[in-house]
Amino acid sequence: MKALALLAASALFLMSCSKKELAIKSTPTDTATTATYTESTLDIVNPERGFFQYAEIHSSNYIPLSQSLLASYRNSTSITGATYTVSCSLVFVEYVLDSFVTTPISADFLTKFDQDCATARAAGVKLIPRFIYTNTTHSGTCAEQSVCPLYGDATKAIVLEHISQLAPHLQANEDVIAVMQLGFIGIYGENYYTDYFGDASSNGQGKLLDQNWQDRIDVLKAMLAAVPTDRMVQVRTPQFKERYVYGIQASVNSPAMTDAEAFTETDKARIGFHNDCFLSSTNDEGTYFDYGNSSTPEADATTALRNYEAYDTKYTAVGGETCTDAYTPQNECEPSGIAKTEFAEFHYSFLNAVYDLDLNNNWVSGGCMDSIKQKLGYRFVLRKAELPTSASATGNISVNLTIANIGYASPFNPRPVQLILRNQTSGKAFVAAFNTDIRKWYTGTINLQQTLTMPSGITAGNYDVLLNLPDNAATLNTNPNFSIQLANDNTWESTTGYNKLQGTLVVK
Missing domain, CATH: 3.20.20 (TIM Barrel)
Known part of the structure; x- marks a missing residue:
């Protein structure tokens, strides 16, 4: 009954929202949430393209x-x-x-x-x-x-x-x-x-x-x-x-x-x-x-x-x-x-x-x-993300991202692909690296589905979930000017160079 009441309340809330507020939608399950995203039409200043x-x-x-x-x-x-x-x-x-x-x-x-x-x-x-x-x-x-x-x-x-x-x-x-x-x-x-x-x-x-x-x-x-x-x-x-x-x-x-x-x-x-x-x-x-x-x-x-x-x-x-x-x-x-x-x-x-x-x-x-x-070059549009809602600090998490490269090419230089877990209280960020070569994210659909080990040192708490595509060089990898911005509305953090996946992970 409580679950039914929650779903009913969620439906009423969504019906009352404007189209802009529905740009990112999340559908919770017992252990994961599925989010969809709105494609941007902006001319994005991304590196090397x-x-x-x-x-x-x-x-x-x-x-x-x-x-x-x-x-x-x-x-x-x-x-x-x-x-x-x-x-x-x-x-x-x-x-x-x-x-x-x-x-x-x-x-x-x-x-x-x-x-x-x-x-x-x-x-x-x-x-x-x-x-x-x-x-x-x-x-x-x-x-x-x-x-x-x-x-x-x-x-x-x-x-x-x-x-x-x-x-x-x-x-x-x-x-x-x-x-x-x-x-x-x-x-x-x-x-x-x-x-x-x-x-x-x-x-x-x-x-x-x-x-x-x-x-x-x-x-x-x-x-x-x-x-x-x-x-x-x-x-x-x-x-x-x-x-x-x-x-x-x-x-x-x-x-x-x-x-x-x-x-x-x-x-x-x-x-x-x-x-x-x-x-x-x-x-x-x-x-x-x-x-x-x-x-x-x-x-x-x-x-x-x-x-x-x-x-x-x-x-x-x-x-x-x-x-x-x-x-x-x-x-x-x-x-x-x-x-x-x-x-x-x-x-x-x-x-x-x-x-x-x-x-x-x-x-x-x-x-x-x-x-x-x-x-010109790559243009990555995040279509959907399936993200965990809770995890053990010493366990694993399964992440499934569906990304479309609608550009003419893939990136031609190497760079990391990282899941960022950022503590909502302290702001401390932890990194879990995907095993993928972004240079092979060719024009078309990229299905990035992987099980990641929770980062060492992470503690219990609530964490924002973000995607980071930084430069490969140590001299540039914290500079947002050299990080890749997804072609989506309401996801880019210009101060960090992170892309917000709009998920919250509860670490126990």
Whole structure:
């Protein structure tokens, strides 16, 4: 009778609540409660995903990053010439080594790079660094006329020396480096117009020879060794990864990575992609192209390399920028275009917010910009939680979370997944770790059902139940700017970075 009375009272209470108050519903049982949650439509500033801001630093006139400017990027920011605003947790930094093309990097530059990383850490953002030698072009009487040699990059020996110098600084600042881009080779570091690594344009030999591939492979191998093994290095084209993994004679139909190989810290698992001409043409201005070798000519390979990248990018970091608005209507929003389909097929985590504005603005007028903002990278929506209501301090608890990743990709860097039990009287938090790899929370439904051992030292009392997805680095894992916020209403604690599951656990 008492139970029936309680249920009746609960029903009357629920009928009297507003829709907003019913955002999170709990259904108690004898030992557990089931809660459901309301999905948020906000553009959430989560780490290592979304639109990125751009910075350019020249060694010849080093202007350091500004903490106040970087911190402001986390808020809604207008962009000159754009019809949209962005809130960003990522900053792409193009470091132009224009004063070190023939000499070692100076100690002063390396110190300033460390300071930039400290600035990013304090501002609550992460960096996507790319080191290059030149980002300017000049015209002339060469075959391509608008871009002529000499291009201005450095020799292989200089590049390898610079990577060796940078290595300890990249390792020391791993926490605020979301992903590295290979850079170094050619104008913009895009590995195309280059003086020393094989000029595949009509200005040069029109393809890449075996030695060109080997030189490029040596640079990528050095960069992979310079960066901590849980960080990825992005390359400009999928064929480069194929030739690195399978050899200079590798076919454009080489197999992509498998789930078993993903996130294993092998070189194969650590090479991602940056497409700097996304949705610009059928092959994205040479992104999906066979550049040949000493015994084979260059050739179109759009279908094969798109297929390879579509599978491989499920497991790697992918980003880039648009570069032209000429590829219409394909670059437009659905149904006339394929923009959202392309983002999803190639698992994009980030994109340049400031280039190319003509195309990016079209997504506003076409009605898909808000969706793109939300879905770049991961977006975790908590659908349901089955939580215990009581437990022994020395026992176990069973937790069942149903989470939907409605984003284009999963997180590409490791991070813990933790159940937090916080004493409602003292505020002391205890941690129980889930056994899961968040990098494998792919697009779709994640069923996180586990039995967890109660944390050591926990005592009798009433505890709030929360989910914590903090950064993996000890320097950042208590900073909420680097923790993942679920895409739900009324769950986020901005002061702690915890996500409230709205459960109470009585520990006996």
